[in-house]
Amino acid sequence: MCIRDSNAEYMGNTNLNMADRSGLSKALGYLYLLLIFIYTAANYFIFVFLTVRLKIGFDTKGIILLVIFHIFLIMFIWAFLMTSMTDPGRVPQYWGYYLDQSEQRNRKYCLTCHTFKPERCHHCSVCNRCVLNMDHHCKWLQVCIGFYNRKYFILLLFYVLLTLLVMVAGSTYTAVIIISKISSDTQKKSLSVADYVILVSYVVMFLLFLVLAKFFYFHVKLCVDNLTTLETLNKERGNMEGYGEYDSGATYNWKQVFGNDAAFWICPFSTESSIGPFLKI
Helix, strand or coil, rough: HHHHHHHHHHHHHHHHHHHHHHHHHHHHHHHHHHHHHHHHHHHHHHHHHHHHHHCCCCCHHHHHHHHHHHHHHHHHHHHHHHHCCCCCCCCCCCCCCCCHHHCCCCCCCCCCCCEEECCCCCCCCCEEECCCCCCCCCCCCCCCECCCHHHHHHHHHHHHHHHHHHHHHHHHHHHHHHHHHHCCCCHHHHHHHHHHHHHHHHHHHHHHHHHHHHHHHHHCCCCCCCCCCHHHHHCCCCCCCCCCCCCCCCHHHHHHCCCCCHHCCCCCCCCCCCCHHHHHH
């Protein structure tokens, strides 16, 4: 009786600790979302009203630049909303109870959710649930990246990069002029606060572009190789379970995430996959 009570107390304390960590992670996640919103709004103001309006002007060049910028910005916001608002995938009810005998040997059981789970399905301690084909938990978006929103996440990175590329390219000439004035003792006094704000914003955008470009390449490679971030991390820790087992060739792997129709690969909405949803899990 004492042993049973102590086990129950231990499990209760463990659940409370997990809940505390989950609550802290969620609080930090909302802070990250706020930082993303503030940085995006600040960069928008600097690029549109300081760089384009004051330095480039609303001539043909400036208007074309703004049109391209806003197209990529809209796609970025669209992909952001789809990634954040799309459920990454839940384990279907009663999954694992209707498998044949050979398949039942490979099924796994989640002690937290109290349910059988398919291969590549993992329990997220932050979301406190199992996620189908879980890639990772994104603390910046406060959502897991999994079966149903992985395409949107990769497109989000893609359109963030394109938006930053337009902003960096459109600001380069202005930044060079500002730097040349800073290096000149006679022209340095003519610089305004807006000039320094534009230059600092340009440097930050350029560095952010380099970092996200590497991150984007990493996730595209995972998609092409039919791997997940968790499987890659497990490999680095010496756990080879699931690593490389699902590789069906680059084209087939890519279509599992982005669908058959190449015309809709750049669109952040769901399309028919190259294989059935049950097999994709």
